[in-house]
Amino acid sequence: NAGVTQTPKFRILKIGQSMTLQCTQDMNHNYMYWYRQDPGMGLKLIYYSVGAGITDKGEVPNGYNVSRSTTEDFPLRLELAAPSQTSVYFCASSQHGRELFFGEGSRLTVL
Amino acid sequence: DQQVKQNSPSLSVQEGRISILNCDYTNSMFDYFLWYKKYPAEGPTFLISISSIKDKNEDGRFTVFLNKSAKHLSLHIVPSQPGDSAVYFCAARVSGSARQLTFGSGTQLTVLP
Numbered sequence: 544n545a546g547v548t549q550t551p552k553f554r555i556l557k558i559g560q561s562m563t564l565q566c567t568q569d570m571n572h573n574y575m576y577w578y579r580q581d582p583g584m585g586l587k588l589i590y591y592s593v594g595a596g597i598t599d600k601g602e603v604p605n606g607y608n609v610s611r612s613t614t615e616d617f618p619l620r621l622e623l624a625a626p627s628q629t630s631v632y633f634c635a636s637s638q639h640g641r642e643l644f645f646g647e648g649s650r651l652t653v654l
Numbered sequence: 655d656q657q658v659k660q661n662s663p664s665l666s667v668q669e670g671r672i673s674i675l676n677c678d679y680t681n682s683m684f685d686y687f688l689w690y691k692k693y694p695a696e697g698p699t700f701l702i703s704i705s706s707i708k709d710k711n712e713d714g715r716f717t718v719f720l721n722k723s724a725k726h727l728s729l730h731i732v733p734s735q736p737g738d739s740a741v742y743f744c745a746a747r748v749s750g751s752a753r754q755l756t757f758g759s760g761t762q763l764t765v766l767p
Contacts, residue, residue: 547697585658585743585757601754633697642688643755645697
């Protein structure tokens, strides 16, 4: 049982490039989330999904897009990368919303 | 506007003693509170939670206390062990909010052997 898997673990982007952070879960959870964590800060919600085909914005959605075509996958797309998007990104899933299961994180640096 | 605040960025405790981590919140609509533990280069892992209808929840060495009138919760770890050294995040959820969690900024706990 792998839980929540994120790829890649590390990535360096140049300003203006685009990329997709992949997230997949094998627990058949309905809810999925993308958070970012900046140094010395808590996790801030970027986007979330309550089921396949349904997504909504969180606290800091600007510069990102998501899709949820299946229950398992919830990719996060960064368009036109900016230095402000340098962060550690965490994907999480939840069945009943009482506790979230997190992936190991993806560290992104934009230069 | 930080709705969940952890005012102590770090805490050092001697092995075997009690660790007390604190968290304050401002949103009275929060109905469920959680503590997560995070080791370096890993994702946060769920530790313990409490519903707003309770004032205490215990799980082994970990106890969470909730004071709704003061909008304050705390995590007690007794006895503290070196393996407890990690960053601890407090999180809260608004009822009916699609289960979104709002996180505090975390407290780095160091348990000294």
